[in-house]
Amino acid sequence: MTPKEVLAHIRQREVTTVDLRFMDFPGVWQHFSIPADALTEETFEEGIAFDGSSVVGWRAINEADLLVVPQPETALVDPFTSQPTLTMICNIHDPITHQDYTRDPRNIARKAVSYMRSLGVADRCLLAPELEFFLFDDVRYAQNQHEAYYHVDSVEGAWNRGRAEGPNLGYKPGSGLGYFPCPPTDSLVNLRTEMAQRMAECGITTAAHFHEVATGGQCEIDLNPQDLVESADQVMMARYIIRNVARNSGKTATFMPKPLYGDNGSGMHTHLSFWKGDEALLPGNGYGTLSDLGLSAVGGLLKHAPALCAFANPTTNSYKRLIEGFEAPTKVSYSRRNRAAIVRIPVGGASPRSRRIEYRCPDSAANPYLLFSAMLMAMLDGIQNKIRPGEPLDKDIYDLKPEELARVPTTPQSLEASLEALRVDSEFLLRGDVFTPDVIDTWIWYKFSNEIDALRVRPHPYEFALYYDI
Numbered sequence: 001m002t003p004k005e006v007l008a009h010i011r012q013r014e015v016t017t018v019d020l021r022f023m024d025f026p027g028v029w030q031h032f033s034i035p036a037d038a039l040t041e042e043t044f045e046e047g048i049a050f051d052g053s054s055v056v057g058w059r060a061i062n063e064a065d066l067l068v069v070p071q072p073e074t075a076l077v078d079p080f081t082s083q084p085t086l087t088m089i090c091n092i093h094d095p096i097t098h099q100d101y102t103r104d105p106r107n108i109a110r111k112a113v114s115y116m117r118s119l120g121v122a123d124r125c126l127l128a129p130e131l132e133f134f135l136f137d138d139v140r141y142a143q144n145q146h147e148a149y150y151h152v153d154s155v156e157g158a159w160n161r162g163r164a165e166g167p168n169l170g171y172k173p174g175s176g177l178g179y180f181p182c183p184p185t186d187s188l189v190n191l192r193t194e195m196a197q198r199m200a201e202c203g204i205t206t207a208a209h210f211h212e213v214a215t216g217g218q219c220e221i222d223l224n225p226q227d228l229v230e231s232a233d234q235v236m237m238a239r240y241i242i243r244n245v246a247r248n249s250g251k252t253a254t255f256m257p258k259p260l261y262g263d264n265g266s267g268m269h270t271h272l273s274f275w276k277g278d279e280a281l282l283p284g285n286g287y288g289t290l291s292d293l294g295l296s297a298v299g300g301l302l303k304h305a306p307a308l309c310a311f312a313n314p315t316t317n318s319y320k321r322l323i324e325g326f327e328a329p330t331k332v333s334y335s336r337r338n339r340a341a342i343v344r345i346p347v348g349g350a351s352p353r354s355r356r357i358e359y360r361c362p363d364s365a366a367n368p369y370l371l372f373s374a375m376l377m378a379m380l381d382g383i384q385n386k387i388r389p390g391e392p393l394d395k396d397i398y399d400l401k402p403e404e405l406a407r408v409p410t411t412p413q414s415l416e417a418s419l420e421a422l423r424v425d426s427e428f429l430l431r432g433d434v435f436t437p438d439v440i441d442t443w444i445w446y447k448f449s450n451e452i453d454a455l456r457v458r459p460h461p462y463e464f465a466l467y468y469d470i
Contacts, residue, residue: 003044006072010036010086013077017085020048020068021236022092023105025057025446027314027367029236036086044070047093057446058103066101067093074233076202080244089233102436105369109229112373115432121293121383122274122281125376126225128207128356129235132266132364133242134259135188135217135251148461152259154216156187172215175263176326179213186211191249192219198241204234213327214263217251225273228376232368235268255364257313258320265321265328266364271346271356272375283352287392288336288345294357298334298343299389300382301359301375304428305332305342306412306421311374312362314447316415316455321363329360332409333393341393342411361411370443374429381428416452419444 001009010018018039021031032050047067052058058066068090078085092104100107116122134154141150153160158174171185183189192209199206205224212218221242223234239255246253258265274281274293284291290298301308313322322330327339334343344358362371381387393408412418423444429435 001072001075003041003072006044006075006086006088007039007041009075010039013084013086015077015084015086017081017083018070019078019081019085019087020070020090021087022068022090023236023367023369024055025103025105025367025442027105027365027370028056029240030055031087033085039070044072047090047095049095052092052101057442058101065095067095067098069093079198079201079241080248089236103439103442105367106229106232108434108439109232109369109373111432111434112376113228115434116376116380118432119380119384121380122276124275125228126273126275127228127231127372128223128225128271129231129362129368130220130222130267130269130271131235131238131242131255132212132218132220132268133253133255134214134266135191135219135246135253136259137217137251139252139254143458148458152216157216159215173211175215176213178211178215178218180210188217188219191245191251192221194249195221195242195245198245199238202237202241204238204241212264212266214260214265216260216263218264218266225271228372229369232372235368257315257318257363257365264326267321267329267360268362268364268366268368269358269360270362270372270375271358272379273356280353280355282355282357288347289352289355290345290357292386293383294355295389296382296386297379298345298357298382299387300378300380300385300428301343301357302332302334302389303382303387304378304425305361305409306418307425307429308374308378309361309412309418310415310422310443310447311371312359312366313411313418314367314415315363315365316451318363318365319412319414322361322411322413330410331393332411334389335393338393338395343389373434377429377431377434381431415447419447419452 015036017033018036019031019033021029024030047069049065049067051064052066053064070088070090074089075086078087091106092101094101136152136154138153156172158172161172173181173185196206196209207222207224209221212220226234243253282291282294286295322328329342331340333341335341336345336347342361344360346358359375426440
């Protein structure tokens with residue numbers, strides 16, 4: 001919609017409130033609301049001032065002011081508010097220069113697309129993320145000077161097979177056995193269908209939804225391909241819908257990568273393709289029927305894989321998912337069918353136009369704007385420099401001899417290692433001023449100061465099991 005159409009839509013739907021949303025640095029949607037009659041055509045040009053110092057990773061207190069500039073094409077009526085409310089995603093501008101704010105993740109994504117087009121490589125990069133998440137019935141956690149604990153529960157949890165539930169009706173999928181069972185074992189199908197319907201009402205089309213591998217309510221909803229910025233927008237709206245449908249049904253949704261020990265974690269496998277006009281650029285005669293451009297894109301993803309993990313797997317919890325087993329994509333390689341490789345070339349789809357690359361490393365905690373931008377920049381580096389991806393990993397990794405397995409590099413084993421990799425391998429992100437040195441430095445600083453160092457100084461509950469009687 002144009003600004004005029006947004007204002008007309010507000011009148012037609014008798015909207016009372018306009019909700020303005022924007023992305024903070026780590027990857028959480030923020031918002032504030034204004035009366036609908038306060039929105040004018042000028043607002044779409046001039047923006048609205050707000051305090052940027054209160055947003056994580058942004059301005060210092062002495063330079064706090066920023067502008068939110070609503071984007072009319074993102075306007076939609078919120079399906080969850082009691083009063084008619086129209087939401088819009090905003091770009092962030094500097095109030096003095098009126099330039100895009102460099103730490104705004106959505107701005108970084110827009111610059112990545114512009115840089116791709118300036119190179120003449122492609123007009124469009126389409127992405128289709130797969131959202132994995134858990135639906136729990138209860139969650140409790142605390143971190144204090146004298147205690148640290150968490151407790152999650154699900155009526156589906158295999159650990160509840162013996163619980164007196166008055167009555168316990170069984171049908172609780174075992175660990176690693178939650179993939180594709182029909183109801184009543186899959187007790188969440190109606191809830192996922194409602195989520196998909198709410199997404200459709202908000203313009204988000206889905207490809208599929210199903211129960212995922214883990215016990216305890218793990219689910220997946222797959223989104224259809226969209227241009228890079230729109231895809232990131234849809235990830236954020238889809239997460240919002242999933243959380244609110246779950247809450248309205250007395251459940252809680254989490255995109256934490258590894259909330260359960262000893263079972264599969266939640267990833268965000270992302271399928272991507274390149275287009276120039278109506279021409280698909282990935283089909284060809286190479287491995288997996290990929291073109292030279294496609295293989296070079298894979299080469300770029302593999303070359304920069306450790307640094308990419310700083311955005312694809314951005315939490316300390318992420319690296320409890322990236323361990324051997326549980327179908328975890330830990331091998332820095334590519335394959336048509338081996339799901340241990342971080343890049344897969346899906347074999348389905350007879351039409352060459354369906355050819356795509358699946359980047360399996362990301363998890364559900366990723367900031368989609370930063371992640372998709374970093375992925376694109378790595379692939380563009382591969383394409384520009386004709387980086388070859390090496391030999392594919394088509395063997396079962398469990399059949400490999402130890403000396404063969406040792407030759408296959410793995411993803412970093414900690415957030416600290418990923419950030420150090422980003423520190424030494426960030427030049428490809430700086431091209432076209434897409435990421436800036438300030439963005440890279442601030443990301444590394446924030447993650448070390450607020451996550452890695454914060455976790456390092458606190459006793460872990462398992463340490464009591466290991467050492468209390470030592």
